[in-house]
Amino acid sequence: MIDTHQHFWRLSRGGYAWMPKDVPILYRDYEPDDLKNLLEKVGVDGTIAVQADDNVAETKFLLSLATATPWIMGVVGWVDLGSPVASREIAQLAKHPKFVGIRPMIQDIADDDWMLGPDLAAGLETLQNLDLTFDALVLQKHLPSLDRFLELYPNLRVVIDHCAKPIFKDRAFSQWAEGISRAAAHTNCFCKLSGLMTEAPLGTKEAEIHKYLNHAVDCFGTDRVLFGSDWPVLNLASDYVAWAKIVRNCLTRLPVSDQKRVFSENPLTIYPRLAAGSDSNRVAVKP
Numbered sequence: 001m002i003d004t005h006q007h008f009w010r011l012s013r014g015g016y017a018w019m020p021k022d023v024p025i026l027y028r029d030y031e032p033d034d035l036k037n038l039l040e041k042v043g044v045d046g047t048i049a050v051q052a053d054d055n056v057a058e059t060k061f062l063l064s065l066a067t068a069t070p071w072i073m074g075v076v077g078w079v080d081l082g083s084p085v086a087s088r089e090i091a092q093l094a095k096h097p098k099f100v101g102i103r104p105m106i107q108d109i110a111d112d113d114w115m116l117g118p119d120l121a122a123g124l125e126t127l128q129n130l131d132l133t134f135d136a137l138v139l140q141k142h143l144p145s146l147d148r149f150l151e152l153y154p155n156l157r158v159v160i161d162h163c164a165k166p167i168f169k170d171r172a173f174s175q176w177a178e179g180i181s182r183a184a185a186h187t188n189c190f191c192k193l194s195g196l197m198t199e200a201p202l203g204t205k206e207a208e209i210h211k212y213l214n215h216a217v218d219c220f221g222t223d224r225v226l227f228g229s230d231w232p233v234l235n236l237a238s239d240y241v242a243w244a245k246i247v248r249n250c251l252t253r254l255p256v257s258d259q260k261r262v263f264s265e266n267p268l269t270i271y272p273r274l275a276a277g278s279d280s281n282r283v284a285v286k287p
Helices: 032-042 056-068 086-093 118-129 140-152 170-184 206-220 240-251 256-270 272-276
Strands: 002-006 046-050 072-077 099-102 133-136 158-160 189-193 225-227
Touching: 002 225, 002 256, 032 240, 046 056, 056 072, 056 086, 072 272, 086 118, 099 272, 118 133, 133 140, 140 158, 140 170, 170 189, 170 206, 189 206, 189 256, 206 225, 206 240, 225 256, 240 256, 256 272
Parallel strands: 002 046, 046 072, 072 099, 099 133, 133 158, 158 189, 189 225
Antiparallel strands: none
């Protein structure tokens, strides 16, 4: 079992401007020792650590953790795609065998159409050439732009994080569902089953969460969705064990072979560098 979306951070590094200092459950260090026991409880063998700050230094920090921690199978990092040196930085990071892709923090960018800018093309082409993956940290409002982005770059593997962070209101569901359906029509697009608990209002029933998960699975199919925890951001609304149980409960309607794709097989094809090192990386978490 692979968790394709979790974070680490060390506050002494600086940065993390998005993080509220008055929320102690977030504003503290989170490193591999904090996650290891939770992986054991859930039965997760390996993870992908995803950037949480918009600088290359943080990506290098995550890669250093991955070097020292066998069960961190990959790192999705950050580069400034609009920079003239973006391609060079991507190529440099890709020298590390556990660097699997990048994630711009699109949700925090004022221009909703930022991803369509021509200045990004060179960096995106480098991603394609190096067989790396693009994580799309988008909100529901970005889905129309994402549809156009997927048309512009049909050979780029794009993974939607957190099911595009849907707005949990009855009137908004149909808009989100249509946007997800349009994204799923692009065969180069994939979706992480993650991040929904922190978007849902407090007290949202599990059945309501399942409604969103089921729509994503039905649109993308079981070969294009992945399990992710979004830990430790998840701790704002739930916990690691509870979220894994919610996703497992939702997928019990599927054949075991399909469940296996979601939890363990799909990450190796959607992030191909994981497969290259899977035998050496996938070690038991238990002592």
